[in-house]
Amino acid sequence: MGLEKFNPSLATHDLIQDLKWSPELREEFAADEAAVLDRYALRKDERRAIETRNFLALYDIGLHPYLGGQFARLIFGNEAGKGATVAVNKLVESLQGKGSVA
């Protein structure tokens, strides 16, 4: 799975960049995810894929895989050898066919 489905216009890219760049937004995302998602122009299928942690679906509609890897860390954990390993394994599980890993 590479860059052939990449859709640079997808709003999820902005969400991920903003989460990376703002600890406050990360806190809000953890406390009230829906309120954060409301502020982004997400397609219906895009929002559904985020809510169900379906990375396979997100990649199918064009999420950039590098940001996909970071989104998994933003959701499941970012610490070397700990949360980040959980994040990688969840992401791979989703992409290799499981779809939702909520």
Next chain:
Amino acid sequence: MAEIVFAAGAPHAPGLIGLLEAAPADVKDVVVNTYRNLAEAIAAAKADVLIVFANDHLANSRIRTYPDFLIGMAAEHRGPYEWFKPWIGCEDYTVKGSPDVASALFNGMTKRGIRMFAQNENLKFDDNISVPVLLTNVVGAGIPMVPVLQNCTVPPIPDQRRCYEVGQALGDFIRNDLPADMRVALLGSGGLSHEPGGARYYFIDEEFDRWFLDLVASGDHEKLLNELTLEKMEAAGSGGTAELLAWVVVLGAIGSKPGKSFGYTVHKDFKCGVGGVLWDMDANMPKQRATA
């Protein structure tokens, strides 16, 4: 005429710091040996400035306004950026910048038809700059650094021929625009094979990595430009392996020189093949010089 006194390529996988302790002894040996050799070579070169090319990894710009090359012009470079700290697991660092060389580089590349962007504020550094800075002891050596973060992953990606042309312009800039007695070090930071964020996240293409290390150490740039295609790098790990384009920029700047590798290793937890190359700046191989 300023001189390039050090040129190397090396990986920057975050695990090389955060997961090194837990790695098997033979893996650790290759990592430690590679970066110790590079650190000693940088210190011995007595460089006045280190210019590092590295994958930006979408750390600094939105995907719809993504620069192919972004120069860090700050007087001080601080890293890593906040969100990347637990992931890399490294200490904070501050490296002296070189606003003079950075602005000369920006002007020099613009003059040579290479579109770069440049920023006075501190750039957001992840493993791209943090790992080589810490493992090659740039801070301790006190060498001012100019980081250039490049697009290795957002289509359309400047390919191997374009990056080589950028490198040739860089070499011309160093030789003709910088002060006559200046000693310049160049590092291409990135690779080897890996697929961050992909379905093959744990995939490492050992065959590709060994082929690549041998090729860049051979000095055969014509073969490099014909065979190191984006397609080949994507097949060896989508969205990751193509950051070897940072090495291609350095190779364009130095022209054909033989290089030396300090071993190669594969470790699943690094999620990236590991090996570096130091090029011999005293060698002269004019016959193999490629035309981009």
